[in-house]
Structures are given as structure tokens and as C-alpha cells.
Amino acid sequence: MSSRNFICVVDPLSSLNPKKDSSIAMMESAQSRGWKVGVIEDGTMHWASGAGVHAQVVWISIDRANTAWYSEVGREEVALKDLDAIIMRKDPPFDAEFVTATWLLEQAEREGARVFNSPRAIRDHNEKFTIAQFEQFVVPTVVSRNAAQLRSFLDHYPDAIAKPLDGMGGTSIFRLKKGDQNVGVILETLTDYGRKTAMVQRYIPEIVDGDKRVLLINGEPVPFCLARLPKEGEHRGNLAAGGTGRAQPLSESDWHIARTLGPELKSRGLLLVGLDIIGENLTEVNVTSPTCFREIMDQTGCPVADLFVQAVEAALQETA
Structure with a gap:
């Protein structure tokens, strides 16, 4: 071999x-x-x-x-x-x-x-719920399987996003508005009638400017992110849901969030992380199979894949 x-x-x-x-x-x-x-x-x-x-x-x-x-x-x-x-x-x-x-x-x-x-770090970091550990960057959010608790969130934040804790690619993400007659059935569906936990967050209007994927490699931010812009009539920017990807430099707030989380996540055994940021708000911490390398590479020339492989090489050398 x-x-x-x-x-x-x-x-x-x-x-x-x-x-x-x-x-x-x-x-x-x-x-x-x-x-x-x-x-x-x-x-x-x-x-x-x-x-x-x-x-x-x-x-x-x-x-x-x-x-x-x-x-x-x-x-x-x-x-x-x-x-x-x-x-x-x-x-x-x-x-x-x-x-x-x-x-x-x-x-x-x-x-x-x-x-x-x-592997342990992957198990320990649910991609939706890990944001609770970095609450200073998070919009008002509730995580529960109790439909009444989730519904009451709308009394304070009448425009919200609801999603399962185990989805990917924008699947089963709903926009909830107080007074909408579909709220009940949406919450029943998401929680499987109280058997599954879901997340509800205040709607972030800056989604119109993209759901940004910021990559961390060995705790360091890649200087370009991919802003995933929702197609017309959609509230989801995910590429799998029809969004369009636009590579762009990190904003000042992107850098701040990435540099705050980077060293901590690296110390936990996470060599590659994909942060999802809308406006100045952290919405997900992706650790299972972070994507967007190719789009950033093709649009900016930033050698993201090389940076990752170099990080693997460095990690192996440290323990050689």
C-alpha cells in the first residue's frame, strides 16, 4: 500500500x-x-x-x-x-x-x-443546535418538541422560521407567521405530533442578501464565502432548494464570528466546519460534510481544496 x-x-x-x-x-x-x-x-x-x-x-x-x-x-x-x-x-x-x-x-x-x-466531535455537534453554545451571535430561538411552546414563540416573534434538527439542504424548512391557519399542521408535521424536537427562530430579513457559507479550515476562516441567494418566492437560500451561489469576501461581522468560533471548534477536533451566517447572525454549524469548495474556487480562484489537504498534511505531521 x-x-x-x-x-x-x-x-x-x-x-x-x-x-x-x-x-x-x-x-x-x-x-x-x-x-x-x-x-x-x-x-x-x-x-x-x-x-x-x-x-x-x-x-x-x-x-x-x-x-x-x-x-x-x-x-x-x-x-x-x-x-x-x-x-x-x-x-x-x-x-x-x-x-x-x-x-x-x-x-x-x-x-x-x-x-x-x-467522529466524536461530529456526534457532539448537532448542526442546528450547536448555535446555542454561541448565543451572542444568534437571533431569538426556541428548541422543543412541545407544539404549544413553539406556537407561543410567535406571540413574541410573529414572523419565524421552523426546521427539524436533522435536516439538510433546506428540507422541511417552513416560514411561520402568526395567524396563519397552517401553523398548527406545520408544527404537527415537524414534531411528528410531539415525538421529534424542532427549532423555531425569528425570521432574518437579510436572507435576501444570501445565506452565507463561511468555511473554517483548521480553525482559520477561508477569506471568501458563498452567499446562497433564494430564488424568487423562496425563503431558503440552499443550493439544493434552487438558490444561486455568489462567492464574495467575508464581511467584518463574518470575520468576527469565524475568528471567535474557529479556535474553539478546532480544539474539539473539527478540522473543517461550515458556518451558516445570515446578515450578522449565526444559524448553523455544519460539521458532517461541509460543502461549497467548488463554487468558491471557480468564482474566486481561492484554492480551498488545497488549503484543506495542506491542513490534513499538517495535522499528520504533528503526530508523526
Whole structure:
């Protein structure tokens, strides 16, 4: 096996879009820097007593100039402890199988594997609720599964956004307005009649200027963010919900939020974080599979993927 290998735990390769996928950008950068690149597709990790955590690695060569952006160059059953760098890039939903994947990766760490982000840190940082730890940057918010408590929030903030704690890509995000006859059914749907916890936040009108994705790499802000602008008639800026991405320099408040959170999140084992900021307000702390590398790279020339791979290299050198 190569002495330098860069392995991404990903959803099936056929589901990745080379025009926008950040995992592909990472792997392409690693390949250009001399790493042997491979993937562990969802569901192939396993543990056995006396043997440790293993997985099937699909070794690939990347060439985005071709219609098929990669070619498979081999498959191999590998002990994760024998790999150099494992990058957890599986997309949510953060369900039981996602948690199981973090358990397996954490066990692999005990056996000697190097995993980014830390599996424990991924589990400990819900992408919606982590904002509660940085309340100075957060608009009025309530988290509950009690529909009456969520509804009463509208008495104080009659224009609000409601969302589940485990969604991604703008799924199941609703705008609530006091007096709207749909409020009851929306809250019933989000909470599954009181069985699931949801979040309600005061509506932030600056969403018209974009839901900004600010990337932190090894605790340091990338100097450009991607402002995801809602399409006409929408309240969600997510690209998956039809938003348009516009790369732009960080604002003064973006820098302040990023520099405040960066060192703390780095100390918790989070090498890569995607902050979501609307106006001057922090709305999410994304740790599972932060995106927007490609859009920022294509629009500004900022080498985001190279910065990330360099951070992985530095982290490995620190413990060599």
C-alpha cells in the first residue's frame, strides 16, 4: 500500500456531482499533491473481534476532463488503522446508521487510524443546535418538541422560521407567521405530533442578501464565502432548494464570528466546519460534510481544496 493515502468515506460515487462536489475537489487536490486516493462507500465498514475495523477501499484516479470523472484502479479490503488519512464525508440524514459509522470510525481511531473530522466531535455537534453554545451571535430561538411552546414563540416573534434538527439542504424548512391557519399542521408535521424536537427562530430579513457559507479550515476562516441567494418566492437560500451561489469576501461581522468560533471548534477536533451566517447572525454549524469548495474556487480562484489537504498534511505531521 502507498505510504500516503487519502480516503474519503462517501455516499455512492455515482451520486457525486463533479461540477460541485467538495469531496471530489478534496480528492483531486490530494491526487495532485501525490496522494493515492480512495473511497469507502457507505455501508462497507465493519468490525470483528481480534481483527479491528476494516472496510473495502475503492482506489480511484480522478480526471474531471472526462465524462466519467474517475476511473477505478482497484479494490482492497483494508484495516482502517493502516490508512494515513480518513475524511468523513457522508451526507446526512444523521440517522442511526450515520451514528453507527461514527462509532466504527471512533473505534478505528482507538486502533490507530487518523480521521477528520473527529467522529466524536461530529456526534457532539448537532448542526442546528450547536448555535446555542454561541448565543451572542444568534437571533431569538426556541428548541422543543412541545407544539404549544413553539406556537407561543410567535406571540413574541410573529414572523419565524421552523426546521427539524436533522435536516439538510433546506428540507422541511417552513416560514411561520402568526395567524396563519397552517401553523398548527406545520408544527404537527415537524414534531411528528410531539415525538421529534424542532427549532423555531425569528425570521432574518437579510436572507435576501444570501445565506452565507463561511468555511473554517483548521480553525482559520477561508477569506471568501458563498452567499446562497433564494430564488424568487423562496425563503431558503440552499443550493439544493434552487438558490444561486455568489462567492464574495467575508464581511467584518463574518470575520468576527469565524475568528471567535474557529479556535474553539478546532480544539474539539473539527478540522473543517461550515458556518451558516445570515446578515450578522449565526444559524448553523455544519460539521458532517461541509460543502461549497467548488463554487468558491471557480468564482474566486481561492484554492480551498488545497488549503484543506495542506491542513490534513499538517495535522499528520504533528503526530508523526
